[in-house]
Every structure is written in structure tokens, then in C-alpha cells.
Amino acid sequence: MKRIALLTSGGDAPGMNAAIRAVTRRAIFHGAEVCGVRRGFAGLISGDFVPLGPRDVGRILHLGGTMLGSARCAEFRGEAGVARALESLGKHGLEGLVVIGGNGSQAGSHDLTRRGFPVVGVASTIDNDLGGTDVTIGVDTALNIALEAIDRLKVTALSHERGFLVETMGRDCGYLGMMAGFAGGADVIVIPEVPSDPEAVAAELRAAYARGKSHALVVVAEGAAYNAEKLGAYFAEHRERLQFALRVTKLGHVQRGGAPTAFDRVLASRLGAAAADQLLTDQSGVLVGMQRSEITATPLGDVVGRPKSLDLEIFRLAQSLAR
Ligand code: F6P
Numbered sequence: 001m002k003r004i005a006l007l008t009s010g011g012d013a014p015g016m017n018a019a020i021r022a023v024t025r026r027a028i029f030h031g032a033e034v035c036g037v038r039r040g041f042a043g044l045i046s047g048d049f050v051p052l053g054p055r056d057v058g059r060i061l062h063l064g065g066t067m068l069g070s071a072r073c074a075e076f077r078g079e080a081g082v083a084r085a086l087e088s089l090g091k092h093g094l095e096g097l098v099v100i101g102g103n104g105s106q107a108g109s110h111d112l113t114r115r116g117f118p119v120v121g122v123a124s125t126i127d128n129d130l131g132g133t134d135v136t137i138g139v140d141t142a143l144n145i146a147l148e149a150i151d152r153l154k155v156t157a158l159s160h161e162r163g164f165l166v167e168t169m170g171r172d173c174g175y176l177g178m179m180a181g182f183a184g185g186a187d188v189i190v191i192p193e194v195p196s197d198p199e200a201v202a203a204e205l206r207a208a209y210a211r212g213k214s215h216a217l218v219v220v221a222e223g224a225a226y227n228a229e230k231l232g233a234y235f236a237e238h239r240e241r242l243q244f245a246l247r248v249t250k251l252g253h254v255q256r257g258g259a260p261t262a263f264d265r266v267l268a269s270r271l272g273a274a275a276a277d278q279l280l281t282d283q284s285g286v287l288v289g290m291q292r293s294e295i296t297a298t299p300l301g302d303v304v305g306r307p308k309s310l311d312l313e314i315f316r317l318a319q320s321l322a323r
Helices: 016-029 040-046 079-091 103-114 139-160 175-183 198-210 228-237 252-256 262-280 313-321
Strands: 003-008 033-037 049-052 096-101 119-123 163-168 188-190 216-221 246-250 286-291 294-299
Touching: 003 016, 003 040, 003 262, 016 033, 016 096, 016 262, 033 040, 040 079, 040 103, 079 103, 096 103, 096 262, 103 119, 119 262, 139 163, 139 175, 139 216, 139 252, 139 262, 163 175, 163 228, 175 188, 175 216, 175 313, 188 198, 188 313, 198 216, 198 228, 216 228, 228 246, 262 286, 262 294
Parallel strands: 003 033, 003 096, 096 119, 119 286, 163 216, 163 246, 188 216
Antiparallel strands: 033 049, 286 294
8 A cells, every 4th residue: 555545533632633643654654655635524525635744744743633624524424425535535546544533533434444445543532432442532631621620610619619510521421521520529520421410419519518518519521411501500590499509611612622731642643653554554444542551453343333331430439539
């Protein structure tokens, strides 16, 4: 294989640029040519390609976002979209593809693989909900951004003896909320994987105050049945009876925009290089990730459509340490 393409897709994640740099330089190290695809699968369909040399991927290691741009591409989900993508890859003499992205993006990788085109996926999403890896590129940075915000809110919560409610991203997965709540010393963590309701949250907060706490912090993952909006509205409506006022902060996309942490740069560089190695030694159809500190390659068929289940050990530990 002499010419490969590379794209980033779905929600951007800090460290994607480090992965682009690693795939490109490692592939060139192996003697291959690299073509970047702009705007993810949308660019693959429209043939929006840009040649990448070693200098083109300089000065990006420390930057969040993705120099290639990203998109969520509904058109690619249909047979016609996949066919058009294959056509444009063929037209440009591209023999393989690296897809840096999360669940939806790797479903796209799998579609191409099933049509016989060699693809290697690189696990990248701030949600950390992708199978075949313990950790995805971007989640460490997103977690640290959420934590910084939580620490700041704790300062003002302490000064005013107030209650705060912070919502983290993560789509249907509670990983970011659980870890940010644990690291930030939340009194209550609400995640989709553990059913809860406003009355239960209020009871936990009352118990915390009874134990002598003077301020409160609730961290809720956006995918929880009672997200920040619903919890906040319920607490506002029943303020007298619940005995709590919670000020709501929704962190949203702020979590995606940071400069990648050292952990994410190292992870992205290792996974990106491994993806180039896999593709150029004809071992495609896999997702490159990290499991138990080892770089691994898992068949896309074992990953796509099978979201990783959340280990609740940290959730339970957080409950006992919030006392
Ligand atoms: O998948 C990453 C993620 O940031 C989720 O945590 C969030 O629910 C979603 O993307 C937001 O998507 P968009 O950027 O398209 O609004």
C-alpha cells in the first residue's frame, strides 16, 4: 500500500491533531504518501482532499480541535454515500484509510471495510464510550476542563454556602460525569447508568448537610434521565419543600475545546502511529485502542454497535468518600 487517506469525524476531541501528525509522519516513515480528507466523511464523498507532508502536520501537536475539520455526515450512512466515498478514494488512487473518531465514525469505517476497502480506526471521543479501548483520545482533556470548572464553582459555593449543579457532556455515557464528580468531590453524582430522581438527590443533599456540610455540589451527566435542565427545574419548583436552591452550570462544548493534556498527546501519538503501522502491513478492519496500558487492535465488527459498559467501581467509591 503506497497511498493512504486520513480523516477526523464526529465531535472533535483534543488530541485529534496529535493523531493526525502521528499517522502522517509514521506513514511517511514507512514510505507511503498521505492525503488528508477535510470535513470527515462529507469530504470523503465530495473528494475534498489535501496532500499531507511532514511539515504540514507541524505546529499542531499542542492544539485542540482538528486541522482537517470534522462533521457529522448523514449522507454517508446510506449505501449511495458509501459508494460515492469509495469512488472518490479510487479516483485519487488511495488504497487505505485511517478514521479518527468515536462510535458513529467507526460505524462508517466498518461500512467501508465491509465493502472491501481497508480501514483502520483510531479511538477518539470525549465520551469514552467506545469498545476496544479503555480510554479514548480527548477524554482526559475534557475531564480536566470539567474539573477546573468544578473547582472554581466549589470556591464560590464555599464562600456563599450555596448549592451548585454542574452538567458534563458524554452523550448516553456517564464516564465524564462520574470521573469529574469523583475528582471534584461531588456530594451527588447523577449518571444514566444509575437510575435516580430529584427526590433522591435532595435526600442525599439533606443527609450531607446533616453530616455538617455547608455547601453542595451535584454533578450530572447530560445523558441522565434527570439532566441539569430537568433537575434544575424540579429543584426550582419545589424549593421550599426540598430545602435547596441549586445554581445550574451546563459545561457543554467548553469541554471539547481545550489544548490536549500530556496524556492525550501521548495516547494520540501512540494510537496514530499504530494505525499507520496496521494499515501499511495490511492489517485493516480494526480499531486501534489502548487496553491495560497496551496498544491493541480490535476487529471493527466487535466494536461497532456495542457501546462499552461503564464500570461503576468509581461511582460507588465516590458515594463512600463524599461522606
Ligand atoms: O460525542 C461527543 C459529544 O461532545 C457528546 O458528548 C455530545 O453529546 C455531542 O458530542 C454534542 O454533539 P454536537 O457537537 O454535534 O452538538
